[in-house]
Amino acid sequence: xxxxxxxxxxxxxxxxxxxxxxxxxxxxxxxxxxxxxxxxxxxxxxxxxxxxxxxxxxxxxxxxxxxxxxxxxxxxxxxxxxxxxxxxxxxxxxxxxxxxxxxxxxxxxxxxxxxxxxxxxxxxxxxxxxxxxxxxxxxxxxxxxxxxxxxxxxxxxxxxxxxxxxxxxxxxxxxxxxxxxxxxxxxxxxxxxxxxxxxxxxxxxxxxxxxxxxxxxxxxxxxxxxxxxxxxxxxxxxxxxxxxxxxxxxxxxxxxxxxxxxxxxxxxxxxxxxxxxxxxxx
Amino acid sequence: xxxxxxxxxxxxxxxxxxxxxxxxxxxxxxxxxxxxxxxxxxxxxxxxxxxxxxxxxxxxxxxxxxxxxxxxxxxxxxxxxxxxxxxxxxxxxxxxxxxxxxxxxxxxxxxxxxxxxxxxxxxxxxxxxxxxxxxxxxxxxxxxxxxxxxxxxxxxxxxxxxxxxxxxxxxxxxxxxxxxxxxxxxxxxxxxxxxxxxxxxxxxxxxxxxxxxxxxxxxxxxxxxxxxxxxxxxxxxxxxxxxxxxxx
Numbered sequence: 076x077x078x079x080x081x082x083x084x085x086x087x088x089x090x091x092x093x094x095x096x097x098x099x100x101x102x103x104x105x106x107x108x109x110x111x112x113x114x115x116x117x118x119x120x121x122x123x124x125x126x127x128x129x130x131x132x133x134x135x136x137x138x139x140x141x142x143x144x145x146x147x148x149x150x151x152x153x154x155x156x157x158x159x160x161x162x163x164x165x166x167x168x169x170x171x172x173x174x175x176x177x178x179x180x181x182x183x184x185x186x187x188x189x190x191x192x193x194x195x196x197x198x199x200x201x202x203x204x205x206x207x208x209x210x211x212x213x214x215x216x217x218x219x220x221x222x223x224x225x226x227x228x229x230x231x232x233x234x235x236x237x238x239x240x241x242x243x244x245x246x247x248x249x250x251x252x253x254x255x256x257x258x259x260x261x262x263x264x265x266x267x268x269x270x271x272x273x274x275x276x277x278x279x280x281x282x283x284x285x286x287x288x289x290x291x292x293x294x295x296x297x298x299x300x301x302x303x304x305x306x307x308x309x310x311x312x313x314x315x316x317x318x319x320x321x322x323x324x325x326x327x328x329x330x331x332x333x334x335x336x337x338x339x340x341x342x343x344x345x346x347x348x349x350x351x352x353x354x355x356x357x
Numbered sequence: 358x359x360x361x362x363x364x365x366x367x368x369x370x371x372x373x374x375x376x377x378x379x380x381x382x383x384x385x386x387x388x389x390x391x392x393x394x395x396x397x398x399x400x401x402x403x404x405x406x407x408x409x410x411x412x413x414x415x416x417x418x419x420x421x422x423x424x425x426x427x428x429x430x431x432x433x434x435x436x437x438x439x440x441x442x443x444x445x446x447x448x449x450x451x452x453x454x455x456x457x458x459x460x461x462x463x464x465x466x467x468x469x470x471x472x473x474x475x476x477x478x479x480x481x482x483x484x485x486x487x488x489x490x491x492x493x494x495x496x497x498x499x500x501x502x503x504x505x506x507x508x509x510x511x512x513x514x515x516x517x518x519x520x521x522x523x524x525x526x527x528x529x530x531x532x533x534x535x536x537x538x539x540x541x542x543x544x545x546x547x548x549x550x551x552x553x554x555x556x557x558x559x560x561x562x563x564x565x566x567x568x569x570x571x572x573x574x575x576x577x578x579x580x581x582x583x584x585x586x587x588x589x590x591x592x593x594x595x596x597x598x599x600x601x602x603x604x605x
Contacts, residue, residue: 253463300496
């Protein structure tokens with residue numbers, strides 16, 4: 076309860092809660108498609124390639140302070156994540172065998188580029204840590220605005236594309252016969268994943284993004300049996316997971332970001348275990 | 358001679374997959390008229406599924422002439438109902454039978470989160486025609502293979518097709534369910550021409566009106582020849598010629 080007591084005097088605490096709730100909208104809406112269409116590995120690649128974008132932004136800002144002084148690392152992350160989404164959608168369509176190797180390669184090369192560019196930039200870059208592992212304690216007002224904007228784009232796009240996304244999940248060949256551009260639709264979905272990654276960066280960090288994109292949706296998948304219900308439940312679960320652990324660890328030595336991910340993992344395992352005991356076959 | 362009455366009219370069709378020397382289909386002819394119920398039989402890898410893909414315009418043939426409902430296949434896709442094997446639909450997707458059948462209506466409008474009332478009515482009617490209306494709200498993960506297969510037929514029917522193509526609908530379905538499925542298809546055939554790929558020679562010879570043997574070429578059996586013995590003779594003839602090819 077110390078948390079609520081301190082909240083009155085510290086605007087960062089309230090903003091951290093808002094950030095968690097806004098992130099819940101993005102990952103609750105997009106996560107179920109990611110889990111259902113089995114894009115978890117692709118989503119992981121997008122998140123790690125975004126580290127390359129952060130490195131590039133820090134490097135370029137240092138080299139060209141006049142022209143690119145306003146470039147924030149998160150802009151680099153957003154650009155590289157969206158570019159990665161488009162490229163990976165295309166690669167996944169064309170590659171066939173060996174796709175997982177190719178994704179793994181892009182995943183690690185993207186991250187290596189980021190680390191290299193940061194090493195090449197003079198100075199000590201503490202801000203990198205907040206992008207890699209999240210930073211709920213210091214969410215600025217511009218962070219909230221950015222999340223609101225991205226949430227809006229994600230929700231509107233899903234409302235427009237929902238039936239196409241579902242068609243892709245169920246049977247891509249039939250979707251094609253119905254005149255739906257499978258590659259284009261998959262690209263839109265992966266760009267939404269990229270935007271969600273950016274929304275989640277400050278909440279759990281790029282390294283742990285994949286946990287919030289997959290675990291709450293997978294947990295919901297055990298409990299409800301239609302995609303729209305899965306989305307609603309995922310948003311609720313994410314909202315609990317990004318707030319309750321944060322409040323519980325407040326004032327202690329544990330940072331909230333890994334606590335959120337551990338809670339997500341624990342809830343998933345508990346629900347999966349209960350489901351298995353009730354339905355041993357399914 | 359072009360004939361506008363033919364549902365399917367294929368002449369001299371040759372198709373090879375990229376990078377393969379031997380064509381999957383070579384100089385194949387096939388005609389389907391009226392409300393026929395044609396069984397496509399033949400050995401594995403003989404080109405039955407490829408023939409369906411040609412008819413759907415999913416692959417582009419290199420030579421020959423293909424007309425479906427009087428047009429090029431890609432132009433009439435939305436008028437042809439395609440029923441894949443039930444495994445084509447991922448049973449782990451959180452969706453019920455109605456969700457799946459509604460996907461057959463996507464070509465009309467696919468923007469926005471929900472289907473129109475008209476689409477829902479058409480989808481429910483399609484479920485009824487395949488005897489699966491009571492499954493409308495059941496999750497596909499809890500259905501048997503036979504039930505899922507009938508839901509996929511309903512999905513094809515939801516588009517009001519003028520021709521139905523089925524790829525081995527009885528695979529992985531027990532004998533009792535197979536009978537049910539067949540009676541649904543025979544009932545539909547009173548209004549719709551049907552082409553069905555099948556491994557089940559007894560089923561094809563006993564119940565279907567005509568039969569074509571697909572093994573790179575397509576040999577259509579005359580109505581009088583459609584019997585188990587007639588079809589088996591084609592397999593034997595094929596095996597004979599196969600032995601000749603394989604000889605040292």
